[in-house]
Amino acid sequence: MSWPAADPCQGLEGDLYARVFAEGARDDTLILNMGPQHPSTHGVLRVLLEMDGEYVMRAEPVLGYIHRMHEHMAQNRAYVQFFPNMGRVDYLHALAWNWAWAGAVEKLAGLEVPRRAEYIRVICTELNRVNSHLLWWGAYLLDLGAVTPIMYAFEDRELVMDMLQLITGSRLTYSSFRFGGVLTDIDTEFVSRCRAFLKRMPERLEMYRELVTGNAILRGRLEGVGVIDQMTARRYGATGPVLRGSGVGYDVRRAEPYGLYHEFDYAVPVHHDCDCMARYMVRMDELEASLSIVAQAIDGLPEGHCIHPDAPRGKWRPPAGEVYFAVEGARGKIGVYLASDGTEIPYRVKLRSPSFSNLSLFAEIGQGTLLSDAVAILGSLDLVIPEIDR
Amino acid sequence: MNGSSLAAVAPELLRLGVGLLALVGFIAANGMLLLYVERKVAGHVQRRPGPFEVGPHGLLQAFADAGKLVGKQLATPAGADGLLFWAAPLMAFMPVPLMFIAIPFGENLFGLQTNLGLVLILSFAGFNVLALCLAGWGSNNKWSLLGAARAVSQAVAYEIPLLLSVLAVALMCGSLDLRQLAGSQGGWPWQWNVAVQPLAFFIYFVCAVAETNRAPFDLAEAESELTAGVHTEYSGMGNGIFFLAEYANMIVVGCVATALFLGGSQGPFAPGPWWFLAKMYLLVTLVIFMRWTYPRVRFDQLLNLNWRWLMPLALVNLLATALAVKLAG
Amino acid sequence: MAILTAPVQALAAVWSMVVGLRVTITNFFKPQETIHYPRQEVPPSHLDSFRGHIELVGTDEDPAKARCIGCGLCAELCPSFCLKVVAEDLPADPTVSYESHNGADQLMPRPKFKAPPPSQAQPRKLLSYHLVYHTCSLCGLCVQNCPAGSLRFSHDVYLAGASRGRFEFDLMERLRGQAAHGGPKGGKAHA
Numbered sequence: 001m002s003w004p005a006a007d008p009c010q011g012l013e014g015d016l017y018a019r020v021f022a023e024g025a026r027d028d029t030l031i032l033n034m035g036p037q038h039p040s041t042h043g044v045l046r047v048l049l050e051m052d053g054e055y056v057m058r059a060e061p062v063l064g065y066i067h068r069m070h071e072h073m074a075q076n077r078a079y080v081q082f083f084p085n086m087g088r089v090d091y092l093h094a095l096a097w098n099w100a101w102a103g104a105v106e107k108l109a110g111l112e113v114p115r116r117a118e119y120i121r122v123i124c125t126e127l128n129r130v131n132s133h134l135l136w137w138g139a140y141l142l143d144l145g146a147v148t149p150i151m152y153a154f155e156d157r158e159l160v161m162d163m164l165q166l167i168t169g170s171r172l173t174y175s176s177f178r179f180g181g182v183l184t185d186i187d188t189e190f191v192s193r194c195r196a197f198l199k200r201m202p203e204r205l206e207m208y209r210e211l212v213t214g215n216a217i218l219r220g221r222l223e224g225v226g227v228i229d230q231m232t233a234r235r236y237g238a239t240g241p242v243l244r245g246s247g248v249g250y251d252v253r254r255a256e257p258y259g260l261y262h263e264f265d266y267a268v269p270v271h272h273d274c275d276c277m278a279r280y281m282v283r284m285d286e287l288e289a290s291l292s293i294v295a296q297a298i299d300g301l302p303e304g305h306c307i308h309p310d311a312p313r314g315k316w317r318p319p320a321g322e323v324y325f326a327v328e329g330a331r332g333k334i335g336v337y338l339a340s341d342g343t344e345i346p347y348r349v350k351l352r353s354p355s356f357s358n359l360s361l362f363a364e365i366g367q368g369t370l371l372s373d374a375v376a377i378l379g380s381l382d383l384v385i386p387e388i389d390r
Numbered sequence: 391m392n393g394s395s396l397a398a399v400a401p402e403l404l405r406l407g408v409g410l411l412a413l414v415g416f417i418a419a420n421g422m423l424l425l426y427v428e429r430k431v432a433g434h435v436q437r438r439p440g441p442f443e444v445g446p447h448g449l450l451q452a453f454a455d456a457g458k459l460v461g462k463q464l465a466t467p468a469g470a471d472g473l474l475f476w477a478a479p480l481m482a483f484m485p486v487p488l489m490f491i492a493i494p495f496g497e498n499l500f501g502l503q504t505n506l507g508l509v510l511i512l513s514f515a516g517f518n519v520l521a522l523c524l525a526g527w528g529s530n531n532k533w534s535l536l537g538a539a540r541a542v543s544q545a546v547a548y549e550i551p552l553l554l555s556v557l558a559v560a561l562m563c564g565s566l567d568l569r570q571l572a573g574s575q576g577g578w579p580w581q582w583n584v585a586v587q588p589l590a591f592f593i594y595f596v597c598a599v600a601e602t603n604r605a606p607f608d609l610a611e612a613e614s615e616l617t618a619g620v621h622t623e624y625s626g627m628g629n630g631i632f633f634l635a636e637y638a639n640m641i642v643v644g645c646v647a648t649a650l651f652l653g654g655s656q657g658p659f660a661p662g663p664w665w666f667l668a669k670m671y672l673l674v675t676l677v678i679f680m681r682w683t684y685p686r687v688r689f690d691q692l693l694n695l696n697w698r699w700l701m702p703l704a705l706v707n708l709l710a711t712a713l714a715v716k717l718a719g
Numbered sequence: 720m721a722i723l724t725a726p727v728q729a730l731a732a733v734w735s736m737v738v739g740l741r742v743t744i745t746n747f748f749k750p751q752e753t754i755h756y757p758r759q760e761v762p763p764s765h766l767d768s769f770r771g772h773i774e775l776v777g778t779d780e781d782p783a784k785a786r787c788i789g790c791g792l793c794a795e796l797c798p799s800f801c802l803k804v805v806a807e808d809l810p811a812d813p814t815v816s817y818e819s820h821n822g823a824d825q826l827m828p829r830p831k832f833k834a835p836p837p838s839q840a841q842p843r844k845l846l847s848y849h850l851v852y853h854t855c856s857l858c859g860l861c862v863q864n865c866p867a868g869s870l871r872f873s874h875d876v877y878l879a880g881a882s883r884g885r886f887e888f889d890l891m892e893r894l895r896g897q898a899a900h901g902g903p904k905g906g907k908a909h910a
């Protein structure tokens with residue numbers, strides 16, 4: 001007896017378990033594993049590349065190397081105990097995730113947040129966004145081969161971290177928000193440091209422009225590279241600077257206002273070129289926008305409590321129900337879906353991380369680019385791998 | 391072979407032998423020095439001290455690193471072609487002392503007087519690309535292979551405008567002898583060839599940076615794209631020799647530029663080898679500064695720059711020079 | 720047109736490179752930012768807000784005695800399970816049954832005795848207080864929620880060690896040591 005001659009998979013290769021089949025690699029191509037240990041995948045992302053010479057024929061991101069089951073952890077602990085996890089989902093914009101979690105639970109339980117606490121939240125979240133964008137800027141330039149900018153970025157980041165340390169006590173994985181407010185109030189020391197920082201930044205940004213943004217090599221590397229048109233960006237659910245670089249002025253702070261963002265006057269930078277340079281420019285403009293928000297918030301800081309006196313402490317039982325709460329993180333829309341059955345621990349938590357959607361774009365726009373462009377595109381999406389895997 | 395001919399040959403041979411030995415020492419010392427300078431420049435540009443702990447202000451760091459590199463195991467990756475793999479670093483380094491031999495550091499400080507000095511240097515410089523090619527192929531590593539492919543097309547492309555720009559100067563002076571070329575210029579900057587041939591100097595400089603695989607043209611190494619390109623699999627001294635060769639090549643192109651364009655060992659006062667070295671190190675420092683300033687160009691941009699800008703410009707420059715020489719002569 | 724604009728663009732490109740080089744060269748001559756750690760240290764004003772591991776706060780009268788009332792709330796709230804509070808046992812009240820929050824008591828056989836829930840009403844004597852710092856996530860929940868104000872963050876920036884044991888603290892002992900060395904008396908609970 002012989003097996004049927006026909007190939008049951010019809011030349012397709014794939015995974016019987018996941019039932020995903022696709023055409024296999026051609027004979028004359030090179031399969032290249034970029035990552036999980038590669039300098040420009042920023043962590044443990046693995047991208048499977050099928051290359052023809054230097055050209056990327058197909059790019060397939062492979063996830064899961066740093067999956068830590070944050071959602072499941074949330075379902076095994078009291079509401080307030082989930083805060084330290086948020087700083088570890090996205091270590092670069094920890095406070096936005098803090099806010100997403102705090103906001104979701106506050107929305108569920110109808111908790112009130114004092115005005116001062118809201119201002120403090122705005123200040124430190126925006127400072128954190130500046131921090132995140134600065135690091136992205138440095139690391140992206142590192143991807144593109146310029147080694148020095150990241151050091152300048154860290155010079156400024158150091159100041160922001162010093163300030164945030166005053167409020168949160170930590171330097172990276174902040175967990176300082178609480179239901180109904182924030183853990184610590186800000187003092188005059190913070191305010192004076194913050195003002196000094198705000199004064200310093202315009203000059204620094206000017207230097208960044210001279211050193212990097214205006215540089216002909218950089219422009220050559222980024223302009224016209226990795227074009228994501230509006231529809232594609234929409235189709236993949238891209239958010240944040242990636243979407244705004246594709247000409248869509250969607251910002252959660254504007255579209256679904258939360259906190260007291262409606263009280264501030266700031267620009268939502270949008271660029272219409274859809275390429276890596278547009279995303280770069282969006283982030284550089286956002287740095288300025290964030291700094292202006294911080295300046296306004298510092299000036300208008302109201303008196304009051306930093307946490308509501310009746311805010312729940314420790315383990316408590318919010319009412320049953322489900323909510324969805326979204327905030328604008330440095331990488332895009334951070335969403336928390338929360339279902340409560342009225343017990344001390346959440347029934348179901350789902351985290352929507354922007355990097356996940358943004359990364360999935362790469363498989364499409366990475367096709368047919370040069371390897372160097374693939375690196376530039378991957379960097380321009382500003383991925384934080386722990387956020388993708390959660 | 392009789393005695394008289396031996397006596398006739400011996401001084402020349404002796405000079406060559408001593409010169410070669412001295413040059414190897416010079417190259418090794420320079421490798422150390424440049425490693426230190428590069429790190430210090432990188433450090434200060436980035437507002438940090440650079441190497442600091444080994445010796446006063448980190449002066450001994452390069453020696454410590456050399457010791458470390460020598461002490462490391464030389465691993466040949468599985469599936470690599472051992473012969474080619476280890477031939478590559480040697481091939482990268484061996485031509486280097488030969489290139490130095492024709493360089494006139496001073497009026498009378500040179501290894502070999504030859505009327506084809508320039509051709510000698512340029513032809514031996516071509517070995518470097520062969521070494522990178524072998525290294526990339528022999529490593530049995532896909533990143534290395536990509537790096538080697540880049541290195542080859544880059545080196546081949548940039549050799550042409552380099553030659554053309556050098557040729558313009560040679561045409562002007564009517565010689566290929568570096569000593570004569572250097573000697574034909576005066577002591578003051580406006581008497582140097584760079585004043586007459588600024589475009590040639592610019593083209594030469596860009597091509598030289600590309601030829602030596604320095605940033606922003608370090609595509610063969612391209613750390614953030616190809617991990618370390620052709621050097622990915624080299625450990626210990628294998629890597630060390632590549633580094634030494636890279637620095638030595640930098641010095642060579644700096645020397646040639648000094649001799650051709652910057653008046654060699656002439657200076658406004660007290661001409662001598664120190665002028666030569668000072669100018670050469672200034673150029674090398676500029677190259678180092680560039681590495682810590684610019685992002686890396688993309689591969690096609692690199693080639694475009696060459697074929698669409700440097701090559702035509704060099705050709706035009708050469709033609710104009712030829713015309714001017716003809717008319718003036 | 721391209722033949723006219725291209726050279727202008729090329730010159731602009733070259734100029735942008737010169738501008739970049741100027742930035743790095745000016746930075747080259749600026750003072751360094753580095754703090755040479757073992758010889759220099761970060762100014763203390765930058766360290767005050769640093770959260771080290773948590774520590775106990777002594778009472779105003781006796782700095783060697785913690786304010787802790789042994790309620791165990793901190794250990795219960797800690798998301799990383801890194802606190803262990805050993806307090807003098809009070810006789811359990813068998814008539815009261817305490818529901819567990821996740822319905823596990825429906826599945827598990829009921830224990831005869833259960834520790835009473837954290838309560839401020841019945842101060843218990845603290846016997847020992849252990850912190851396993853290597854799993855602590857520095858969330859501040861214990862500090863925030865301690866009813867007696869007995870916890871705060873220490874400021875030991877330079878804590879380092881080569882073994883896990885170095886990061887397991889008996890905080891009672893630490894407090895006594897601090898008191899003996901004339902450490903901070905009483906003080907603020909919140910850092």
Ligand code: SF4
Pocket residue numbers: 786787788789790791792793794804864865866867868869870
């Ligand atoms: S919460 Fe405070 S009082 Fe209660 S056991 Fe912990 S340290 Fe002691």
Ligand code: SF4
Pocket residue numbers: 773793796797798799800801802854855856857858859860861862
């Ligand atoms: S700070 Fe958080 S993790 Fe650390 S001991 Fe306190 S409650 Fe536990």
